[in-house]
Amino acid sequence: MTMIDNIFSQLPSPKVTSFGARSTAENEQFSDLLKRPGLHIERIVSTGQTSPPDFWYDQPTNEWVLLVQGEAKLRFADESEARNLKAGDYLEITAHRKHRVDWTPSGEITIWLAIHY
Amino acid sequence: MTMIDNIFSQLPSPKVTSFGARSTAENEQFSDLLKRPGLHIERIVSTGQTSPPDFWYDQPTNEWVLLVQGEAKLRFADESEARNLKAGDYLEITAHRKHRVDWTPSGEITIWLAIHY
Numbered sequence: 001m002t003m004i005d006n007i008f009s010q011l012p013s014p015k016v017t018s019f020g021a022r023s024t025a026e027n028e029q030f031s032d033l034l035k036r037p038g039l040h041i042e043r044i045v046s047t048g049q050t051s052p053p054d055f056w057y058d059q060p061t062n063e064w065v066l067l068v069q070g071e072a073k074l075r076f077a078d079e080s081e082a083r084n085l086k087a088g089d090y091l092e093i094t095a096h097r098k099h100r101v102d103w104t105p106s107g108e109i110t111i112w113l114a115i116h117y
Numbered sequence: 118m119t120m121i122d123n124i125f126s127q128l129p130s131p132k133v134t135s136f137g138a139r140s141t142a143e144n145e146q147f148s149d150l151l152k153r154p155g156l157h158i159e160r161i162v163s164t165g166q167t168s169p170p171d172f173w174y175d176q177p178t179n180e181w182v183l184l185v186q187g188e189a190k191l192r193f194a195d196e197s198e199a200r201n202l203k204a205g206d207y208l209e210i211t212a213h214r215k216h217r218v219d220w221t222p223s224g225e226i227t228i229w230l231a232i233h234y
Contacts, residue, residue, distance in 0.1 A: 002200060041232070092151060
């Protein structure tokens with residue numbers, strides 16, 4: 001049996017505030033695509049959210065992330081400026097390297113593929 | 118240090134034969150994106166190739182594959198017909214499940230993301 005799904009399926013609606021300002025009202029959407037021993041593949045969909053102020057992801061596992069669609073500013077605590085990511089960009093984020101999402105475009109669907117290992 | 122690369126970088130030129138027929142003259146392009154213990158992430162770029170006749174991939178590890186761009190017909194030895202894949206489709210191919218690529222479009226760049234674990 002072959003289960004085929006699509007990474008663009010069941011996307012949330014993009015959310016734009018009345019003045020085009022960034023929306024942070026709703027959360028990012030996390031979907032498990034595969035869970036196996038020592039491996040977790042998930043889709044993360046942003047529709048204009050940023051990480052809360054002073055929040056840093058501090059993850060116990062390594063992560064490889066691919067920006068499938070959209071754009072984002074990814075900030076590392078050990079760097080002074082955010083990295084600008086465009087569609088197709090990928091990078092490794094080692095365990096416990098603190099990072100946050102400084103920006104994703106409001107009213108657009110930004111899709112991340114995250115592989116935790 | 119943050120190394121950011123892009124999955125659409127350094128793509129081969131698409132190859133079309135004089136009558137628009139499928140090109141099988143050149144090989145698919147395999148690029149390692151990440152190699153870690155128990156995990157291998159690679160990009161595979163097809164430009165119209167198919168697996169050779171009667172060839173089946175028979176891999177010792179499990180694989181999760183995402184069709185990032187393009188389209189393909191993926192055939193499993195235990196199924197009578199090929200699966201039609203479009204951009205964004207993903208599936209798991211368990212170890213030793215024999216499969217082959219029956220078709221990718223000639224003159225187009227088809228990009229696979231394969232995660233071996």
